[in-house]
Amino acid sequence: MSLPSPSTAPRDQNGDGNSDGDGVIPFGTTVIHSDRVNLSTPILYSNLRDKTIVITGGASGFGATCFRAWASDGANVIIGDINSTKGTELVAAVRQATGNSHLHFLPLDVTSWASQAAFFKQAAELSPHGGIDCVVANAGIADAKENAAFEEPPDYEHYQHSPSDADGETAPQAPSLKTLDVNLYGLIYTAHLALSYLARNPDSQACNVQTPAAPRDRHLLLVSSIAGLAGLPSQPLYAAAKHGVVGLFRTLRLITPIKHGIRVNMINPYFVDTPILGTLGSLVLAGGGMATIDSVLDATTRLVADQGIIGRALVIGPKTAAEHARIVGLELDAADQAVWDVHADDFEQSDLFTRRIIGVTNLVTRARGWAGVATDIANKASSGFWRALGY
The missing domain is CATH 3.40.50.720 (NAD(P)-binding Rossmann-like Domain)
Structure with a gap:
């Protein structure tokens, strides 16, 4: 997966949660992260x-x-x-x-x-x-x-x-x-x-x-x-x-x-x-x-x-x-x-990519339902049966 460079890629400038057309997708509000550390502020x-x-x-x-x-x-x-x-x-x-x-x-x-x-x-x-x-x-x-x-x-x-x-x-x-x-x-x-x-x-x-x-x-x-x-x-x-x-x-x-x-x-x-x-x-x-x-x-x-x-x-x-x-x-x-x-732009983008892949997997699983589970189990059992017979 190719990720944009943090130094050149624009961010979500208006804060609306949408990409600003550069392919950099904001991480959203489902995680708890702080912004980049401001190193000029006094230490507490x-x-x-x-x-x-x-x-x-x-x-x-x-x-x-x-x-x-x-x-x-x-x-x-x-x-x-x-x-x-x-x-x-x-x-x-x-x-x-x-x-x-x-x-x-x-x-x-x-x-x-x-x-x-x-x-x-x-x-x-x-x-x-x-x-x-x-x-x-x-x-x-x-x-x-x-x-x-x-x-x-x-x-x-x-x-x-x-x-x-x-x-x-x-x-x-x-x-x-x-x-x-x-x-x-x-x-x-x-x-x-x-x-x-x-x-x-x-x-x-x-x-x-x-x-x-x-x-x-x-x-x-x-x-x-x-x-x-x-x-x-x-x-x-x-x-x-x-x-x-x-x-x-x-x-x-x-x-x-x-x-x-x-x-x-x-x-x-x-x-x-x-x-x-x-x-x-x-x-x-x-x-x-x-x-x-x-x-x-x-x-x-x-x-x-x-x-x-x-x-x-x-x-x-x-x-x-x-x-x-x-x-x-x-x-x-x-x-x-x-x-x-x-x-952490690269962290955020790759983490989001992973979450989306998992999300797609969850949607596919939900769509297939119990019928999909039964079909997969049956296919596994069937292939094992035929291998046991030497086919």
Whole structure:
């Protein structure tokens, strides 16, 4: 399906819900999405106070940065991480610095369902109001050796013979997929549990684009990467996992606000100098443009604090001036901008296409009725009968 370019395609300018003759069909009013994020407006830091926020992978890097900042803003923050020593020390230090007693560390292995289930249960119990307002699915790794081994496999055509095997050959070993276990499957565990707990957050209301601030929230923030929107040489497993996160976001942003009143957003940072980048990554990117941890924090805080932002994704890159932005066809919201809304025209159009295909299927099914069901079953049974007879 060919989609018009967001930069050239006119929109529904008069707001009547009809296409303006360019083939771009407005998404309609059956979904709950906010408009493109206005990055020039102030961040609602005050709305973080007394919110209970859960962060996976919160003991270091980006997770730890968010923890420190939001704790200072008066949020109740519970972090989980596989590194218990670092997590415990971080919480103790931030408690002392902020005087905020509603900060906690819980051991967490995101690759373990039992560990995640226990983590969420304890987090809700530790919350002053007995619920969770926001879940940041952040835990991730970037294993350079694992990705390199995947790209350069051994010659499996020449197995080492082993007399212990019945067929006389030793089967090749499966590749290590820890990157997928943590970055995709672990995140899916987190998202699944988040949907359950957020939907039942006491005293919370279903998300609404007209409500930028409220005492309680229902917010799932997925942490992807620029590698979720484009290929990443030398990191095929990492890119595959982050593309999976984008796919999850594109689906949940459609259904979750309607079914559970939960707003779902995503961030896609460019390379940032955090431990996940590693020494080699830092050397490769030396002298080039990189995103800063402060820019990532600002983008994430905006999404967490503004409850009117629903179904949006932000890319965080190097700060750029108006001239550079103009050259590549971008429009600045603010001077020296580093954060950009992933203008979701393509999301909206492809989502609408999918809904129409399903709608056509439903209409055909309705028109055929029970007679169509009976006919299909009879045809299947008949073909099976004749195949059994050898025809």
